[in-house]
Amino acid sequence: MRSLLQFLARHYFIFLFLALEVVSLILIVNYNNFQRVKFLNSSNRVSASIFEASSNLTNYFHLRKINDELAAENAELQTKLQKLLEIDNLSQRDTTINPDTTYQFIPARIINKSVNKQYNYITINKGRLDGIEPDMGIIGVQGVVGMVTNVSDHYSSGPTILNKRWRVSAKIKKNNYFGSLSWAGLDHQYAQLNEIPFHVELTVGDTIITSGYSSIFPEGIMLGVIENFNHDSGANFYKIQIRLSTNFKTITHVDLVKNNFLEEQINLEDKNTND
Structure with a gap:
């Protein structure tokens, strides 16, 4: 003092x-x-x-909270859009309209991923307690990302497109010719579209989307665009390079695609195999 x-x-x-x-x-x-x-x-x-x-x-x-809220809203809109598309397709065929959508979308956040390996995987912050199951597709705002193969109570993981062991059923949007999209293990920006016959008319910039011929993804999810293509003499199919729509270096939020009738479809297709 x-x-x-x-x-x-x-x-x-x-x-x-x-x-x-x-x-x-x-x-x-x-x-x-x-x-x-x-x-x-x-x-x-x-x-x-x-x-x-x-x-x-x-x-x-508050950016993380805002991003999570936007991801949840986007997933809800994706589900509603898919429902509208299914109702529209059914109404055009004059059949009984089923208001239950085949696919629903669950928002999630990426917590780990690899890009530069030969076999790349992704880990997300949703698991069994959130309704996540194996064989669910993973998509982002820009298009297909991968699929779920392993699930724990709070997390799930699986291969992305950038995995040499995984293929996606794909088609050319303008003419519906379909094949399979695979990654050669080189550049994270490019993949290959296989099994497209050489007589099909192609143009650089053609849009490639999911074909819908699988139980994982609905039809019409973006995969990429044709970067270039060529046809070797004597070959029956094109060699087509696709620029992927998804930027795997920057993606942070995804939606998981749940097929509500997956088990029914698998059981039915198993009967064909047994026959």
């Missing part, structure tokens, strides 16, 4: 000067219109800058 009093006594003139300055400023602002307006404008700008910085900081720390 004595030290504080000594400090104040030694530097009282500084505190007195500051106090007089504050009183002077208050008097000037209160009794002069021009200075008052200038002061209020300046204080408003400072306050606005502080509030803006605070808002930006708050928004930054």
Whole structure:
């Protein structure tokens, strides 16, 4: 306490000067219109800058929550869109319309992935307790990502398109010729479309989508576009290079595709195999 009093006594003139300055400023602002307006404008700008910085900081720390909310909304819209497409297709064939959609979409976030290996996998933050099962497809905003093969209570994982062991049933959007899309293990931006006969008309830039001839993905999910193609003499099929639509380096959020009639389809197709 004595030290504080000594400090104040030694530097009282500084505190007195500051106090007089504050009183002077208050008097000037209160009794002069021009200075008052200038002061209020300046204080408003400072306050606005502080509030803006605070808002930006708050928004930054809420980005994950916002992204998760957007992913959930996107999954819900995907489910509704798929339902509308199925109802439209059924109504065009004059059959009984079933309002239950075949596919539904569950949002998830990527927590681990590989891109530059020969056999690349992805891990997501949803598992068995969230309704995730093996053989569910994984898609992103830009298109197909991979599929689920392993599931625990809280996580699931599986190969992406960038895995030499995995193939996707694909087709050319403009003419419906279908084949299989596979990855050669070279560049994460490109894959190959196989089994397209050489008599099919192709153009660079043609869109490649899922064919719908599997139990994993519905028809029409984006895969990529034709980058180039050629036909070797004597061969029956094209060599077609596809630029993948999904950027595996930057993707963070995905949707899992659940086929509500998967078991029924597998059981029926098993009977064909047994026959």
